[in-house]
Amino acid sequence: MKARYWIIGILVLLALFIVSGINVIPSLDEKVNASWSQVQNQYQRRMDLIPNLVETVKGYANFEQKTLTDVIQARANATKITLTPEMLSDPQAVKRFEDAQGTLSGALSRLMVVAERYPDLKANQNFLALQSQLEGTENRISIARKDYIATVQEYNTTVRTFPGRIWAWIYGATPKQTFTAAEGAERPPAVKF
Amino acid sequence: MRFQALNQTAHNPRHSGKLAIVVLCVFFFCQTAAALTFPRLTGRVVDDAHILSPQTIQSLDKKLEDYERGTGNQVVVATIPSLQGTDIEDYGYQLGRTWQIGQKGKDNGALLIVAPNERKVRIEVGYGLEPLLTDAVSSTIIQGIIIPAFRQNDMEKGVINGTDAVLSVLGGKGIPGGLIAQPSVSDTVLLLLLFLAFMIFASRHPFLAAWMLSSSSFRIGGRHTGDDGFGGFSGGGGSFGGGGASGSW
Structure with missing residues (x-):
């Protein structure tokens, strides 16, 4: 008699455990993927802006060639490095992506600083429009990154702690890489009008 | 708060396991609160x-x-x-x-x-x-x-x-x-031309022109919105x- 109650009790516990947790990791995984694709969209948006920006700046005689080639080079590098959601658990892949985008951020903010020295350029409507778009995009990138970090944190906490740990073991889920906030990489280039 | 809840469950060992799971689940789903405080949305x-x-x-x-x-x-x-x-x-x-x-x-x-x-x-x-x-x-x-x-x-x-x-x-x-x-002379001329063009357009396609007018902000009358003023406004998600x-x- 007593043993039967025990068995029923354990079964109920097991059922509760399954019901409460079976969807947690897959849905968190989807959330991480969605926030990651948002990060990628915003980086892509920035890369799409660059050819126009380069064209506009190029028109200005004796604009520092090195600054321009740095931006073009950094963009070309960043285009080559893609990061699919499956690669988010791979620290090396995430670091490569981060480095490429970080270099591009640096090159772009140098370009914007150098542009300060060209009064004609700063008066150009096209340049002003591109500048505000670039600032907006940097802001979007920083928000998309914050959202991504928040979802990854939630995911990793679940995967590393009880009872999510058991589900992680069942699903074979591993913690995902979060961003290391690189100094200057996530800040919009400080450009004053 | 978490410790309090766990202490309470400790008084009743028979349910402690189940309750602990529930408490842990609640704890995991809790979102961290935003650090900033915002004013209340009292109106538009x-x-x-x-x-x-x-x-x-x-x-x-x-x-x-x-x-x-x-x-x-x-x-x-x-x-x-x-x-x-x-x-x-x-x-x-x-x-x-x-x-x-x-x-x-x-x-x-x-x-x-x-x-x-x-x-x-x-x-x-x-x-x-x-x-x-x-x-x-x-x-x-x-x-x-x-x-x-x-x-x-x-x-x-x-x-x-x-x-x-x-x-x-x-x-x-x-x-x-x-x-x-300040609107310059050329702006005035341009506006006049636009107006003329619209009148010509309206004479040919009166219904289309009327639709354009009604969908723009040049609405005349018939827009009594009541006195709900501040109350009842909230974000839509x-x-x-x-x-x-x-x-x-």
């Missing part, structure tokens, strides 16, 4: 920094309400006494998300945020309105319309004209040019991703 104009007169608040509120009625887009004006040490970009999207301006799924909300003490202004644009109210246009409104008024210490004028410009852009009519520069532009003066 939240003048927490007290820079607007009651009449201005009322007329702006009415304008924004009419606009939402016509388009479904939610536009809100907020004046903030303190940014609590963060950037207006950081504050802005979180305010928009907290208030959930715009409709869920459409994210068709926009905010005009003024922080007079930090001398910062921002137009925060929801995902759904980004194609119309682009970063570049938002920046032009801020630099060309709002900041010049703020520099003359005319906060009301800046907020009113800025809001009008935002609504005008969202209505597909572009930035009102007269607000940036919209979200924000950092679109828009900022400026300082």
Whole structure:
């Protein structure tokens, strides 16, 4: 008699455990993927802006060639490095992506600083429009990154702690890489009008 | 709080296992609270920094309400006494998300945020309105319309004209040019020509012309909206991703 109650009790516990947790990791995984694709969209948006920006700046005689080639080079590098959601658990892949985008951020903010020295350029409507778009995009990138970090944190906490740990073991889920906030990489280039 | 709950369960060892699981589950699903505090969404104009007169608040509120009625887009004006040490970009999207301006799924909300003490202004644009109210246009409104008024210490004028410009852009009519520069002779001629062209167009396609007029803001009469004023306004579940532009003066 007593043993039967025990068995029923354990079964109920097991059922509760399954019901409460079976969807947690897959849905968190989807959330991480969605926030990651948002990060990628915003980086892509920035890369799409660059050819126009380069064209506009190029028109200005004796604009520092090195600054321009740095931006073009950094963009070309960043285009080559893609990061699919499956690669988010791979620290090396995430670091490569981060480095490429970080270099591009640096090159772009140098370009914007150098542009300060060209009064004609700063008066150009096209340049002003591109500048505000670039600032907006940097802001979007920083928000998309914050959202991504928040979802990854939630995911990793679940995967590393009880009872999510058991589900992680069942699903074979591993913690995902979060961003290391690189100094200057996530800040919009400080450009004053 | 977590320890308290666990202590309580410890009194009743038979249920402790189950309760502990429940407590842990609740704990895991809890979102970390935002570090910033935001004013309450009391209406379409939240003048927490007290820079607007009651009449201005009322007329702006009415304008924004009419606009939402016509388009479904939610536009809100907020004046903030303190940014609590963060950037207006950081504050802005979180305010928009907290208030959930715009409709869920459409994210068709926009905010005009003024922080007079930090001398910062921002137009925060929801995902759904980004194609119309682009970063570049938002920046032009801020630099060309709002900041010049703020520099003359005319906060009301800046907020009113800025809001009008935002609504005008969202209505597909572009930035009102007269607000940036005095209309020149060529502008008047151009307007006259446009008017003539429209009259010719109207004489050929009267129904199309009537439809165009009725869908624009040149509506005459028949728009009594009742006296609901401030009450009952809330965000529709919209979200924000950092679109828009900022400026300082």
